[in-house]
Amino acid sequence: DAGVIQSPRHEVTEMGQEVTLRCKPISGHDYLFWYRQTMMRGLELLIYFNNNVPIDDSGMPEDRFSAKMPNASFSTLKIQPSEPRDSAVYFCASSLLAREAFFGQGTRLTVV
């Protein structure tokens, strides 16, 4: 397996624009996680899915953030409208049965 695949790797956008981050989990994994990493706050869990169903979205900072998982092999994290304080590295991770988690390479988002 190629591991968790995220796209794009880098995204630069202007304030107010919509941003969509994409993730393909490891095949067969039933948990999918979205994290955000910043120097100030470290690694924060935004939302996680189990069997494509959102289980806990308490880490989603505002209504501007939304996540979907339409099927077992694809998830998106959308920010609309984006703001400069959303600049961070966003990671997607997946695991099987709440065991070992595997991370993607991340998307570095810069909002100017």
Place this chain on the structure above:
Amino acid sequence: KQEVTQIPAALSVPEGENLVLNCSFTDSAIYNLQWFRQDPGKGLTSLLLIQSSQREQTSGRLNASLDKSSGRSTLYIAASQPGDSATYLCAVRPNTNAGKSTFGDGTTLTVKP
């Protein structure tokens, strides 16, 4: 609320030295604990996973231990090499709401040649 602390925040050692990284957590009701490595500008690479019923796990020069009762885990690195230089993070997964892992802030290790 689970809190995970990693001390020290940074560590510098000469090549060849054995070293220990620490991870402490406040709530012992955990499902597992996972150690990761992160290189600058990269994602997290899983190193070792310890289930709550286990005391330790080993992989090559790495050995991770878990003491749930005291809320502590250690990552032992034997015969350190410059290639071990990275940030090491621990993550604790709870018994309930099993997807909601809590991460420490990491220890940044530098191994000098």
